[in-house]
Amino acid sequence: MNYYALLDEIKQYVTNFFHTHPNDKIIYHNQVHTENVVNAAIEIANHYRLNDQDYFIVVTAAWFHDIGYYTDPARHEEKGAEEVSLFLNRKGVDEKVIQTIANCIRATRMPQNPETMLEKIVADADLYHLGTSKFSEFNKELRKEFIALHNIDLSKEEWRNKTIRLLETHQYHTDYCRLLLSDTKARNLEKIKAKVAGKNPEVKNAKPVIPPVTAVQQPAAKPKVKPLLPELVDEEKLKRKNRPDRGIETMFRITSANHQRLSDMADSKAHIMISVNSIIISILLSVLLKNLEQFPQYTLPALTLLTISLVTIVFAILATRPNIPRGTFTQTDINEKKVNLLFFGNFFRMSMEDYTSGMLQMMEDRDFLYRSLIKDVYSQGVVLGSKYQRLRISYNVFMYGLIISVIAFSIAAIVTT
Template structure:
């Protein structure tokens, strides 16, 4: 099943749903919010490098998670899960996948209690805005929608207190969102508490300004690969800012996904043309003595299939560098230690020394990340150029071959 094509259909379906279902009260839980959640879900999914199926599940759940607001706001998660299930069943998606999508949608129900990694990603994507600069603006819109839906004129002070309780009790479930969003979310909470104390001096001393530190995340014990003192030394040096790290991570993930798609397309070309060549060699070529008029069309189709396979193979054939680097390469920052082709023949000690030197040097680290992304882009460009040639040869060659067969058949009659 082509999950990416199906995701395009899901996007179109949900978009059309929002266009055909209107509710003036839903000023927050609308198409814009859904698209923002999808964007956040894709960002988190790319960070964890999900496989195609898991990526499909997360993004699908993000598209459907709030669609139920138009039919039953009180049970919108359940209605969204049902709507997603009906759509996916029509598309022939496996029942286990449908159930996983439904569970991810239900995981957004407040208070959130996601269990699996996929559920945690969708839950964090839904409340991603709590740790962004758009929080204050969106919080006002949510209050406006709450008043319209429930016909309750909740005051700004009461809404502020509810928001404070939400921020105090909410915790992001993925490490990625904790690292990326917790600091900003804590600043929002601090400002709200300060505002509450300013409006009501009586509770100034009862509402602490300090933000409670979340409990540390338990991490599995792993035997260190490098000496402890070297790691601590590396940690003391400047590292890329979080936003830049995210940019490199997402870009690299997108490149890998495009590379996988190119390999899949090349595999299709190789498989289809291998079948054509097998049929030509086993059936048609043996009978050319009886039907000589088909010699040119048959040879044309055989040549087209062969050239198509050659370019498809060239698109996927790996190119491996020497696998070694020198001390001079490290000192001059010429080698990219993030790519296995540059070190797979080196010893562990030499590679460790090079990596520690790169980790201690901010400029070296940036250059390595840039080289890694650039190298991926160059390889992708070469892949897609050869793949395009393969598809063009197959498409135009097939047209010429069919025309030639048709002409040969007409001439003989």
């Protein structure tokens, strides 16, 4: 089954559903929220490199998880599971896959208690916003929707207390979201607690107001003035402080995983070319070439097809053939930050002590570490580019060569008759 084509149909179906079922009361659980959850599910799924079927399950569940709000808000998870089952049954999807998607949707019910990895991904995608900078904006929309749907005049104070309880009891279920979002979620919680306590975190560092000295007061000693924001003096330090380290690390992790996935796809395509053309060469050598004395008119077409298959295999092998560097580095390479210790080809001939020493030096140097990550991603991209270029040549030779061979065999047959 072509899951990716079916995902396009699902996207179109759910989008049309939102357009044809307008509801002014549903301010938060609408198309925008659904698309945000889908994007979060795709991000998490790509990190864990799910296979095509699991990827389809997660993304489909994300599209349908809140569609039930438009028919029965109190049982929207169950309604979403029923809706996706009806849609996928019409498309001939396997019943086991449909049931897994329905379970993923049910796993978003609060309080969340997902069991499988796929359920955990969908559950975390649904509450992904708790650990983002847009949490406050989404939380306001959610309060407005709650008031509209339940006809309850819920004060801001009551809503903040409910939100605090949610943030304190909620935990992300995947390692990816725990590492990426937990810190920001904790900061969001502290901001709400500060508001409840009547504090304003934005004026936390405000300059204190010193009351004027009156005539009856004794002269006070002049206080030592310290800069309120020393980071402003050092712009470079402030820039480092504001750099989103966790986001940078996540970017490197996702990019590397995507490159690896593309590399696996290229290897798989090359394997197909090698297998198919090996069969063609075997048939040509065992059957056709032995009978060329009886059918000399097929000599040229047969040799053409044999050459094409051979060239195709050569380029497919070149696309997958590993290129191993010398496997050593020097202390000078470490000091000048030239070597990438994250690639095995640069250290596999070195001793454990030398490699450990180099890694420790790299981990203590922020600039060296990020340069190594950049080199690693760049090297993967260069290898991928070379691999796909050779693979493209292999496919082009096979495609056009096969056409030429078929034409040649047809002409030979026509001439014979």
